[in-house]
Amino acid sequence: MRSWHDNWQEVFPKKIRETVLATLPKQHRLEELTRFYQLLGDYPHRTGKVLRGQLLLLSTTAHGGRWRHALTVAAALELFQNWVLIHDDIEDASEERRGSPTLHKLAGIPLALNAGDALHVYMWDLLLTPPVQTLPRADEILREFVWMIHRTAEGQHLDLSWIDEKRFDISEEAYLEMVTLKTAFYTVACPLRMGALCADQEPSEDLWKAGRELGVAFQIRDDVLNLSPGISYGKEFAGDLYEGKRTLILVHLFAHATADEKTELSERLGRSRSLKRPEDIERILELIERYDSLTYAQKVADNKAKAGLRQLREVAADFPEKRASATLIGLLQTLSHRNK
Amino acid sequence: MRSWHDNWQEVFPKKIRETVLATLPKQHRLEELTRFYQLLGDYPHRTGKVLRGQLLLLSTTAHGGRWRHALTVAAALELFQNWVLIHDDIEDASEERRGSPTLHKLAGIPLALNAGDALHVYMWDLLLTPPVQTLPRADEILREFVWMIHRTAEGQHLDLSWIDEKRFDISEEAYLEMVTLKTAFYTVACPLRMGALCADQEPSEDLWKAGRELGVAFQIRDDVLNLSPGISYGKEFAGDLYEGKRTLILVHLFAHATADEKTELSERLGRSRSLKRPEDIERILELIERYDSLTYAQKVADNKAKAGLRQLREVAADFPEKRASATLIGLLQTLSHRNK
Numbered sequence: 001m002r003s004w005h006d007n008w009q010e011v012f013p014k015k016i017r018e019t020v021l022a023t024l025p026k027q028h029r030l031e032e033l034t035r036f037y038q039l040l041g042d043y044p045h046r047t048g049k050v051l052r053g054q055l056l057l058l059s060t061t062a063h064g065g066r067w068r069h070a071l072t073v074a075a076a077l078e079l080f081q082n083w084v085l086i087h088d089d090i091e092d093a094s095e096e097r098r099g100s101p102t103l104h105k106l107a108g109i110p111l112a113l114n115a116g117d118a119l120h121v122y123m124w125d126l127l128l129t130p131p132v133q134t135l136p137r138a139d140e141i142l143r144e145f146v147w148m149i150h151r152t153a154e155g156q157h158l159d160l161s162w163i164d165e166k167r168f169d170i171s172e173e174a175y176l177e178m179v180t181l182k183t184a185f186y187t188v189a190c191p192l193r194m195g196a197l198c199a200d201q202e203p204s205e206d207l208w209k210a211g212r213e214l215g216v217a218f219q220i221r222d223d224v225l226n227l228s229p230g231i232s233y234g235k236e237f238a239g240d241l242y243e244g245k246r247t248l249i250l251v252h253l254f255a256h257a258t259a260d261e262k263t264e265l266s267e268r269l270g271r272s273r274s275l276k277r278p279e280d281i282e283r284i285l286e287l288i289e290r291y292d293s294l295t296y297a298q299k300v301a302d303n304k305a306k307a308g309l310r311q312l313r314e315v316a317a318d319f320p321e322k323r324a325s326a327t328l329i330g331l332l333q334t335l336s337h338r339n340k
Numbered sequence: 341m342r343s344w345h346d347n348w349q350e351v352f353p354k355k356i357r358e359t360v361l362a363t364l365p366k367q368h369r370l371e372e373l374t375r376f377y378q379l380l381g382d383y384p385h386r387t388g389k390v391l392r393g394q395l396l397l398l399s400t401t402a403h404g405g406r407w408r409h410a411l412t413v414a415a416a417l418e419l420f421q422n423w424v425l426i427h428d429d430i431e432d433a434s435e436e437r438r439g440s441p442t443l444h445k446l447a448g449i450p451l452a453l454n455a456g457d458a459l460h461v462y463m464w465d466l467l468l469t470p471p472v473q474t475l476p477r478a479d480e481i482l483r484e485f486v487w488m489i490h491r492t493a494e495g496q497h498l499d500l501s502w503i504d505e506k507r508f509d510i511s512e513e514a515y516l517e518m519v520t521l522k523t524a525f526y527t528v529a530c531p532l533r534m535g536a537l538c539a540d541q542e543p544s545e546d547l548w549k550a551g552r553e554l555g556v557a558f559q560i561r562d563d564v565l566n567l568s569p570g571i572s573y574g575k576e577f578a579g580d581l582y583e584g585k586r587t588l589i590l591v592h593l594f595a596h597a598t599a600d601e602k603t604e605l606s607e608r609l610g611r612s613r614s615l616k617r618p619e620d621i622e623r624i625l626e627l628i629e630r631y632d633s634l635t636y637a638q639k640v641a642d643n644k645a646k647a648g649l650r651q652l653r654e655v656a657a658d659f660p661e662k663r664a665s666a667t668l669i670g671l672l673q674t675l676s677h678r679n680k
Contacts, residue, residue: 028494128486150461157451
């Protein structure tokens with residue numbers, strides 16, 4: 001028998017995706033509901049990174065557990081990611097996701113919203129059935145999901161309310177708090193902790209801290225990627241500027257621009273998507289370049305990643321499975337300079 | 341000590357609402373998140389019927405259980421109703437809910453959608469904590485929630501996809517299937533079944549059938565109320581026509597109108613909400629009156645209610661608590677001719 005380590009990069013995403021898709025219904029006697037099931041499977045069928053699920057499985061293995069025991073939890077985490085993306089795409093009026101039009105662009109807001117809700121319940125479906133329920137720490141895992149979704153929704157509210165109120169006076173501290181809630185927990189910190197729980201281990205406080213830093217690094221890198229021309233990573237170039245999303249790049253820009261430039265930026269960024277013209281975006285990009293805000297954001301991402309990795313290496317010294325620990329660290333090392 | 345029966349009509353809704361509100365957070369260090377918590381509490385603070393929760397508690401009592409043991413499950417059911425209403429109101433572009441503007445009218449679609457998701461998770465929060473988890477049939481209750489939400493989302497998809505595709509050729513059979521999924525399960529059938537489970541009893545098949553009939557009667561009465569002028573029941577008069585919702589009234593109308601009238605109706609009803617003029621609505625109402633479609637729908641509601649009540653009375657003959665059974669039947673008797 002081959003070891004998990006020989007081909008985890010191929011096997012982990014494949015098995016997670018298979019588990020997700022096996023959870024979803026395919027056919028219904030009523031044609032309309034077969035179409036509904038197709039909507040549910042739309043995002044899960046698009047090829048994503050399956051990053052969170054992979055982190056979870058590697059964390060389980062590093063903590064001495066068996067990755068197969070954690071597979072259903074990893075699939076539930078991917079289902080979470082999928083329903084959240086459907087709803088986020090509506091909330092942010094995003095146009096592209098994983099290289100194709102967003103679900104509400106394809107099916108309209110009402111049907112997409114409802115499909116997101118259904119997918120949310122398929123996540124609970126998976127969490128409430130035997131493979132997960134037989135894990136010794138099933139209750140803790142389910143409570144971790146509840147906690148994680150609460151924090152993600154709070155972060156999303158912060159982000160959306162700043163856009164709604166046309167607030168651009170965001171401090172770096174406030175930005176970091178927002179992305180910790182909105183992204184860092186569900187992208188890295190919770191997957192690492194859930195991995196420990198699936199191995200029936202108590203997750204350490206330092207693992208948690210490392211996960212937060214690395215999760216923030218991931219989000220900042222995401223912001224940088226969105227404004228880096230020529231990088232095709234599944235989302236529309238400069239989509240964040242069209243959506244008016246607050247990023248560390250904008251935080252830095254507003255902290256350094258002149259009073260006149262700030263007024264101009266607020267006006268251009270504050271326009272609703274349909275009123276934004278290409279020259280608005282060009283002008284904002286020009287100012288971002290002038291103040292080197294992209295370089296600044298990338299530097300913060302690198303520092304956060306470095307600090308998180310340092311902490312993780314310390315925690316990992318106590319992990320029983322050394323090879324899995326090294327693989328986990330290796331995967332997280334690429335986060336802050338990934339190109340997709 | 342007073343018996344539950346002396347003042348259940350006052351105590352049950354009050355206790356359910358208190359439990360719902362106690363579950364929701366109130367204050368956050370960040371002002372924006374305190375505002376978020378206010379959004380979560382908005383619909384729960386509006387005075388609704390609390391019908392589903394009351395049915396659940398009466399069913400528990402009738403099955404020989406104690407209503408206090410079922411209180412948290414009833415609160416979770418009301419939380420379900422609240423998050424679903426927030427999302428439905430977005431999907432249907434509804435303007436009023438319980439006598440006030442809908443949440444997305446107040447806060448915009450992005451913030452309201454996200455608040456609905458958060459409320460959804462507070463429902464699971466409640467279901468995964470001790471009072472519910474100590475019930476002997478906790479697992480079955482949670483699976484009932486999963487099942488119920490799946491069916492409700494399927495019914496909602498049918499309803500929305502017919503609107504989306506401008507389909508008016510809906511048979512009475514298809515309509516009844518849609519409202520069974522969309523309304524009947526979560527409004528009557530599941531509350532009755534959950535009530536039995538909370539009393540540690542196996543719900544009978546006939547209880548289930550009775551609940552379906554009564555739930556359908558409830559929805560048809562809802563459709564009739566919406567087109568009955570002078571009845572103020574918390575929703576905009578003729579809002580269903582503005583939203584283009586398929587109701588039994590329209591099914592009957594299309595089955596009887598002339599070919600020309602059908603073409604005219606499809607055109608007027610198919611207009612998007614912002615393009616519908618008062619004369620469109622007046623003309624549709626005129627045709628509804630000509631073909632007596634409101635009377636027809638009310639008759640179907642009455643028949644469904646009668647059949648459901650007959651079945652329920654038979655099942656209830658085996659319930660250990662006679663007074664609670666009679667009270668439950670009494671509450672359900674008012675469903676098909678209620679005025680709110």
